Amino acid sequence: MNALVTGGGGFLGQYVVEQLLRDGANVRVLCRGRYPALEELGVESARGDLQDAAFVASACEGIDAVFHIAAVPGIWGAWKMFHGVNTVGTQNVIAGCRKHGVRKLVFTSSPSVVFDGRNHVDADESLPYPTSWLSHYPHTKALAEQAVLAANDDQLATCALRPHLIWGPRDTQLVPRLIRRAKSGRLRLVGDGSNLISMAYVENVAAAHLQAVKALEPGSPVAGQAYFVNEREPVNCGEWINTLLGRAGLPPVTKRISAKAAYRIGAVCEGLYSLLRISSEPPMTRFLASQLASSHTYRIDKARRDFGYEPIVSVAAGLSKLEPELRQIATQDSDRAHA
Numbered sequence: 001m002n003a004l005v006t007g008g009g010g011f012l013g014q015y016v017v018e019q020l021l022r023d024g025a026n027v028r029v030l031c032r033g034r035y036p037a038l039e040e041l042g043v044e045s046a047r048g049d050l051q052d053a054a055f056v057a058s059a060c061e062g063i064d065a066v067f068h069i070a071a072v073p074g075i076w077g078a079w080k081m082f083h084g085v086n087t088v089g090t091q092n093v094i095a096g097c098r099k100h101g102v103r104k105l106v107f108t109s110s111p112s113v114v115f116d117g118r119n120h121v122d123a124d125e126s127l128p129y130p131t132s133w134l135s136h137y138p139h140t141k142a143l144a145e146q147a148v149l150a151a152n153d154d155q156l157a158t159c160a161l162r163p164h165l166i167w168g169p170r171d172t173q174l175v176p177r178l179i180r181r182a183k184s185g186r187l188r189l190v191g192d193g194s195n196l197i198s199m200a201y202v203e204n205v206a207a208a209h210l211q212a213v214k215a216l217e218p219g220s221p222v223a224g225q226a227y228f229v230n231e232r233e234p235v236n237c238g239e240w241i242n243t244l245l246g247r248a249g250l251p252p253v254t255k256r257i258s259a260k261a262a263y264r265i266g267a268v269c270e271g272l273y274s275l276l277r278i279s280s281e282p283p284m285t286r287f288l289a290s291q292l293a294s295s296h297t298y299r300i301d302k303a304r305r306d307f308g309y310e311p312i313v314s315v316a317a318g319l320s321k322l323e324p325e326l327r328q329i330a331t332q333d334s335d336r337a338h339a
Contacts (some may be wrong), residue, residue, distance in 0.1 A: 001025045003214075004063045006093065006103075007070030008043070009035040009255045012108065012163075015206035016042060016067055023210060030059045030070065040263065050089030053096075060096035065104035065213050068148075075135050075171070075288050076273070076281040082136035083143075090144035096152045101295055102156065105218050106209055108149040109160040111198075111228060111298060112138035112291075118293040121196065125302055134287035138320055145226060152224035157216045160226040161208055164298060168202030171323050175244065178330045182250050186283070189291035191259040193238025198230035198297045201318040204245055204311040205229055208303065215307035222306050228298035237292075247319060248326035259293035 003020050007013040008029025020027050021041055028044040029035070039045060048055035050070055060066065072085040089108070097105050111120075115138055116130040129146070133139040145160045152158040167174060181187040208229045216222045242252040257265075266289040269282035303309035313321075 001029070001063045001304070002062055003067065004028050004030060004046075004059060005067045005069060006030040006059075006110075007068075007338065009033060009038060011173070011314050012202060012205060013067075013069045013168055014038070014170065015168075016069065016209050016256065017041075019206050019210055028057070028063065044119065045073065050092060051084050053092045056089070056092040056097035057099050060093070060100045060102055063097075063100065063102050065106070065216075066093060066097055066102055067108070067209055067213070067297075069108040071108070071141065071144075072137070074137055074281060075285050077136065077279070078329050079136050079140075084141040086140035087143045087147070091147055091222050094147060094156075097151075097156050101152075103218075104213055105148060105151070105156060105158045106216065107145060107158065107160040108209070108212050109145045109148075109226065110138065110141050111162045111163045111164045111296060113142035113162070115291070115296075117290050117294070119195075121295050121297050122299055123228075123297065124299045125228060127286050131232070134205075134290065135285065138287075143289045149224050149226060154218045157218045157220065157223040157312065159212055159216055159222050159224070161205070161229050161303075162201040162226060163205040163229045164198045164296060164299075165230075166200050166202050166205055167322070168318055169325055171202070171325075175322070175326065176329050178244060179248055179250070179326065182245055183330065184255060187241075187253045187255070188262075189241070189256045190262045190289060191254060191256070193236070193241075194235040195237045195293065195295040196236050196297050197240070197295065198228075198234045199240070199315075200230040201311065201313050201315065203313045204231070205316075207312050208307075208309050209311055211307045212303075218309070219315060225306065227303040227306070227309070229299055229303055229309060230298055232300065233236060233313060234295075235315075244322075244326060245318070248330040252328055262289035262293065265289070303312040 046059040114127040266286040
């Protein structure tokens with residue numbers, strides 16, 4: 001298989017690339033920067049912008065399957081940026097697939113595309129898209145997901161995977177930020193910390209992409225469908241955070257803030273950052289407060305049934321793999337504080 005991985009130099013993208021190579025595929029990555037480690041593995045690089053339709057189309061030439069992982073994440077920023085990359089960029093990927101006869105497109109989506117501010121407990125893919133949004137990221141990802149699923153036909157088979165809270169080694173966002181907030185004393189549990197969340201270990205998510213593409217054919221059960229992808233059992237949010245802190249050699253977080261207070265603070269922060277035109281991410285937003293205080297647990301029955309999804313790495317094994325990095329992050333921050 002000749003595969004194109006957009007965002008192939010990112011956290012999840014690198015794992016997808018590595019698993020594709022082990023599976024015998026020829027891999028090209030579409031990315032903005034240069035990744036010598038991937039080039040050493042024999043990966044071809046196409047460097048450019050997803051918003052450049054001609055560039056994206058050229059990257060799709062000679063490709064059998066596209067894994068569209070690249071996106072602008074985050075809880076704050078201009079609509080133009082999120083929409084340009086997440087939505088328009090995805091439309092360009094679809095157009096590139098059409099132009100060069102790509103047969104399969106697997107889109108990396110997010111459960112946030114169906115987040116409506118309420119608890120989701122043991123939820124499945126029947127959840128509808130919400131009608132209002134607290135953040136540009138889930139809104140633009142939802143528009144992109146809908147475009148991908150609508151594009152499914154006899155020439156191009158498409159599907160969307162929704163991994164929830166991807167974690168594991170080489171993460172540069174979720175876990176490092178958690179450790180640094182804990183080290184600075186700014187980490188708080190929102191609500192009582194008892195909310196349940198589904199987690200997705202990065203190697204399992206990458207494996208789901210390969211499992212999905214193998215089952216993805218025009219007219220197959222996978223074609224035109226969206227899937228939640230995560231571990232079988234959810235975790236208690238507060239206990240999970242303290243497990244990670246303990247593995248990093250840090251004390252548990254005990255400070256809490258009520259969900260209502262966090263939401264009000266988020267609203268104030270958004271107002272101030274907008275008024276003062278501050279581009280950096282606020283410490284709290286309404287979307288973040290709602291996410292941190294509510295339960296998000298998702299069933300994986302549909303993915304197991306349609307393309308045989310099964311986690312290949314247990315939570316315990318994943319924690320063992322991650323622990324050295326947790327301690328390294330905590331130690332590095334201590335070294336900087338004493339420098």
